[in-house]
Amino acid sequence: MTVDLAAIRGRAWLFGSDISTDMLSPGQYVHHPMEERLKHVLESARPEFAGEVKPGDIVVAGPNFGCGSSRESAPQHLKDLGVAAVVADSLARIFSRNAIAIGLVAIACPTISEVVEDGDVVEVDVISGRVNIPARSVSLEADRIPEPMLDVLRHGGIEPLLISIAAEQRDE
Amino acid sequence: MYPQPTAAEEILARAAGKDRVSAGEYVVAQVDAMMMHDIFAADVLSMLERTGIKRLYDPDKVTVVFDHMVPPPSVSAAAHQAKARELVRHFGISAFFEIGRGICHQVMVEEGRVSPGQLVVATDSHTTTYGALGVASSGIGSSEMAYTLATGQLWFKVPESISIVLEGRFSYGVTAKDLILYLMKAVGSTEAQYRSVEFGGPGVGELDLADRMTVSNMGVEMGAKFAIFPAGFVQTNKEGANYAASHTVLLDSLAPQIAVPHHVENVVDVNEVVGTPLDQVFIGSCTNGRLEDLRQAASILRGRHIAKGVRLIVTPASAQVMEAAAREGIIEALTEAGAYVGGPGCGPCFGGHLGLLAPGERCLGTHNRNFRGRMGSADAEIYLGSPMTAAASALMGAIADPREVEGISAGRELAGVSASGSGGSGTGE
Numbered sequence: 001m002t003v004d005l006a007a008i009r010g011r012a013w014l015f016g017s018d019i020s021t022d023m024l025s026p027g028q029y030v031h032h033p034m035e036e037r038l039k040h041v042l043e044s045a046r047p048e049f050a051g052e053v054k055p056g057d058i059v060v061a062g063p064n065f066g067c068g069s070s071r072e073s074a075p076q077h078l079k080d081l082g083v084a085a086v087v088a089d090s091l092a093r094i095f096s097r098n099a100i101a102i103g104l105v106a107i108a109c110p111t112i113s114e115v116v117e118d119g120d121v122v123e124v125d126v127i128s129g130r131v132n133i134p135a136r137s138v139s140l141e142a143d144r145i146p147e148p149m150l151d152v153l154r155h156g157g158i159e160p161l162l163i164s165i166a167a168e169q170r171d172e
Numbered sequence: 173m174y175p176q177p178t179a180a181e182e183i184l185a186r187a188a189g190k191d192r193v194s195a196g197e198y199v200v201a202q203v204d205a206m207m208m209h210d211i212f213a214a215d216v217l218s219m220l221e222r223t224g225i226k227r228l229y230d231p232d233k234v235t236v237v238f239d240h241m242v243p244p245p246s247v248s249a250a251a252h253q254a255k256a257r258e259l260v261r262h263f264g265i266s267a268f269f270e271i272g273r274g275i276c277h278q279v280m281v282e283e284g285r286v287s288p289g290q291l292v293v294a295t296d297s298h299t300t301t302y303g304a305l306g307v308a309s310s311g312i313g314s315s316e317m318a319y320t321l322a323t324g325q326l327w328f329k330v331p332e333s334i335s336i337v338l339e340g341r342f343s344y345g346v347t348a349k350d351l352i353l354y355l356m357k358a359v360g361s362t363e364a365q366y367r368s369v370e371f372g373g374p375g376v377g378e379l380d381l382a383d384r385m386t387v388s389n390m391g392v393e394m395g396a397k398f399a400i401f402p403a404g405f406v407q408t409n410k411e412g413a414n415y416a417a418s419h420t421v422l423l424d425s426l427a428p429q430i431a432v433p434h435h436v437e438n439v440v441d442v443n444e445v446v447g448t449p450l451d452q453v454f455i456g457s458c459t460n461g462r463l464e465d466l467r468q469a470a471s472i473l474r475g476r477h478i479a480k481g482v483r484l485i486v487t488p489a490s491a492q493v494m495e496a497a498a499r500e501g502i503i504e505a506l507t508e509a510g511a512y513v514g515g516p517g518c519g520p521c522f523g524g525h526l527g528l529l530a531p532g533e534r535c536l537g538t539h540n541r542n543f544r545g546r547m548g549s550a551d552a553e554i555y556l557g558s559p560m561t562a563a564a565s566a567l568m569g570a571i572a573d574p575r576e577v578e579g580i581s582a583g584r585e586l587a588g589v590s591a592s593g594s595g596g597s598g599t600g601e
């Protein structure tokens with residue numbers, strides 16, 4: 001899978017602060033089939049989200065997105081729903097590591113939640129660390145993701161990256 | 173002039189091949205040692221097998237220890253371990269320690285798999301333990317471990333640091349466990365979140381290696397990424413280094429501490445809960461299952477017997493600990509006092525097996541987490557304390573202050589009370 005990390009473009013779903021891994025991946029559904037689990041993603045914050053989110057949409061949120069536990073299912077569910085990126089004022093550390101590990105773009109962009117309105121088109125350039133909201137003529141600086149983590153994202157996560165590392169091992 | 177580096181900055185700079193790094197910066201660093209235990213080894217190594225990875229970056233840096241589900245209590249645990257064993261062989265990992273060797277973190281230190289100034293990762297949150305040896309060490313997820321095994325490196329955000337200055341001396345009955353429980357109360361688990369906690373000051377000399385391991389082990393309960401003591405060339409609490417916060421603890425002022433249900437931050441002085449009836453007492457885990465801990469427990473239990481209605485489970489942290497404890501007569505003293513002494517390993521610490529709690533039961537343990545459901549039933553209560561507090565409490569059948577133990581014993585003899593504690597005999601009947 002290849003993603004153009006310099007040109008992610010999608011419609012924003014706006015969320016508040018402290019969106020937790022419990023909201024992203026509610027504990028009471030962990031043993032349910034995946035299809036069922038995905039219906040409950042973020043339902044306690046915005047009940048319509050899981051039903052209406054479209055592939056390529058972008059989740060925009062306030063500070064401390066992804067706080068809570070270390071479950072990898074939290075970013076995985078967003079990826080499975082087709083979310084192209086998470087852009088938040090700040091990201092909980094374990095969530096941001098797990099997001100990259102499973103191949104979901106998650107980037108911190110201070111004040112983003114104050115300038116984006118729900119439904120705005122948001123453009124994310126992960127490579128140069130910029131987030132634009134064209135309709136509002138706003139361009140914000142985002143945290144840069146260091147090169148090896150970008151490499152993981154380019155491959156779509158650690159597992160696909162390992163497949164290409166394995167191919168290099170064979171060629172040696 | 174640049175500021176002095178903190179211990180975390182110094183270690184990460186070296187591992188990243190840079191002159192200096194500062195808090196907030198991301199680096200890619202060469203990892204000096206990696207460890208997996210039986211819960212995750214099969215998953216991680218299976219991912220490598222599945223993706224076609226032929227060889228690890230450096231199998232000699234990798235340690236695998238079977239300690240959690242040992243001996244396997246279920247067919248699925250046995251199958252999981254069998255798969256991991258096969259892949260350990262396949263990938264040429266020679267530092268593989270079978271069931272019975274001990275708890276992973278203890279084994280890593282005993283086997284010299286970590287040394288001062290290193291950067292170490294493992295698939296376990298209590299990896300902060302090696303901070304006792306001046307190591308920057310932290311727990312990581314399975315995917316990241318697979319990546320690290322394949323490439324030898326991983327990305328890190330250089331953490332901010334907090335300095336904890338220790339002064340004075342412990343008074344009798346107060347130990348390193350009480351210090352870290354006190355810090356859970358005084359500093360909590362927000363301020364240290366993702367930061368590196370550095371311990372220093374004249375009081376660090378009061379803490380031997382076992383004590384430091386206890387404190388660094390529970391550093392992760394404060395939210396810390398690293399919990400570093402000075403060791404070798406690694407210095408802590410340096411003048412001119414940038415610390416986000418600083419705290420001073422006067423060791424003399426500490427009383428025995430107890431974490432009450434259901435969070436490690438809910439810490440009180442022991443006198444606030446003395447007399448709370450117990451069904452089970454557990455002495456063990458990577459926090460407090462070392463020889464020093466068993467010795468302290470035996471110093472209270474030798475020649476006495478635990479209260480009726482309470483069970484005492486002791487699991488040594490490693491085979492070496494068990495052997496030394498046997499040589500010193502500690503095992504005998506404990507079994508004579510009525511303890512069930514299990515084999516080396518995690519024991520009931522995480523609720524896998526070997527001592528789960530029934531609904532309504534109450535346990536005091538020397539381990540590190542008292543979350544609801546951690547040791548079995550979600551309707552059980554877990555209290556955390558030091559090995560001395562645990563031993564005194566087992567004698568009484570209720571939470572007891574180890575500083576009062578002579579008095580308790582004399583009082584019991586005077587009152588003609590034999591083996592049954594006067595603090596009640598549990599809530600589980």
Ligand code: SF4
Nearest residue numbers: 298457458518521522
């Ligand atoms: S003793 Fe407990 S905390 Fe330590 S590694 Fe084992 S399960 Fe984890």
